[in-house]
Amino acid sequence: MLLSETHHDHMDCSGCPIRHRAVCARCDSEELERLEEIKYYRSFQAGQNIIWSGDPLEFVGSVVSGIASLSQTMEDGRTQMVGLLLPSDFVGRPGRDSAAYNVVATTDLVMCCFRKKPFEQMMERTPHIAQRLLQMTLDELDAAREWMLVLGRKTAREKIASLLAIIARRSASLSKSHADGRMVFDLPLTREAMADYLGLTLETVSRQISALKKDGVIVLEGKRHVIVPDMDRLMEEAGDDSDGGVLN
């Protein structure tokens, strides 16, 4: 069975859905042409491993569509998710030979890949790429540090509320945003994945979601479809009063 397909269809970058957000965002049309020569697409199925920690790192690239998760594992099996990869997010680290994290496709996923060497050479000659990657990396660093506060200092209830708030905000930036405090979205994660992200057990996640539901902070339709009647209320539950400094 073919687990991942490699497409050599060179979809035109100018029509790319992540053209203005990905690592190539600052490139001019000439730079884009050169990138286009070395890029290729790969598809992954939901649940499939994209990269395993310790593996030699042969390519880097951008998530075009779908969602992936970045995670670390201890020898005894405890795992901690350290990032969610959404469309336009960058995977892999120039200048590193082996992967530091596990990357797993959460949903079906398409990546725009570059073999690492040619990409690194291109980065040397193309400040626009390094500049954009710096910007994106700084954003990710801020998100990681924001998450350190969640992991280190928040209660289970606040952790769940924080995660829901982040997912709500991210999905809002892509689609239907209700100008009032109301918000609707689907959870892209299982309870177990949420637990791995929040440093909790899946039982605790389930209990706290039930509690938030009982208290009217959220409304569930089925297990995954979430309605937030009042976003401010959710932020309060998250411990981030009003503006709370998240950026992504």
Add this chain to the structure above:
Amino acid sequence: MLLSETHHDHMDCSGCPIRHRAVCARCDSEELERLEEIKYYRSFQAGQNIIWSGDPLEFVGSVVSGIASLSQTMEDGRTQMVGLLLPSDFVGRPGRDSAAYNVVATTDLVMCCFRKKPFEQMMERTPHIAQRLLQMTLDELDAAREWMLVLGRKTAREKIASLLAIIARRSASLSKSHADGRMVFDLPLTREAMADYLGLTLETVSRQISALKKDGVIVLEGKRHVIVPDMDRLMEEAGDDSDGGVLN
């Protein structure tokens, strides 16, 4: 009383102790000259606030000597340290107008500062600076994610062992490294600062340090001077079997 002094002594960059590790590491002598024109030194006393979250960000720079901490605070006072700044580490974010974290001098400290605007302009024209900053930021991101595993999944005892291991390794890279498993260093942090870093209370920190001492994993001389008779044993206690992927 003068809390921070601004020195306009232009110490020569070529003799700078962090010349080859800081954001200027890749600069050639011509680029260094231009940096030298816009740099200035500032000193801070132990305990002094360097930057407060939300403040307008007027300068960026490198820690030349001393230690500072990066932290976030919730409205109710809970705080989480999100980074330790050692000599050569970079402070501030180009392209950001206000500070996202509190930066506090843990020890007396000297910074090599640049006003933000001129530095940003210089970065535009000087790929060597952006490239080096990208490298440093990627390292910090890895460190932050490593820390997410510590905060989210490790027990109090493992957290303490992890912190001691990281401090040991960092101080080893700067000075006396015993080729055998033995290691000696001073803790640059109070128990409270360690608690803020690890997402624990200072009482738990104190108890776990006592426990590690009782079990012979560490030996204390006074409250701050630590001897690790067997580094492998400490790593085991940290839950990182042998090689565990920390980078800094």
Add this chain to the structure above:
DNA sequence: CGAGCACTTGATCGCTTTCAATAGCTGTGG
């Protein structure tokens, strides 16, 4: 000597984990 501070230690409380049972859903095969 006494105030202030960093640290240690003890006792108790409570939140999250752990262990366990159950429900709901989907797909498979008799």
Add this chain to the structure above:
DNA sequence: CCACAGCTATTGAAAGCGATCAAGTGCTCG
């Protein structure tokens, strides 16, 4: 069609770990 396996999720009861509250030690500095 129903039975059953496999999976995700929920809920309950009990245990354990770290937090909280509180007292006390040792050190430095005025």
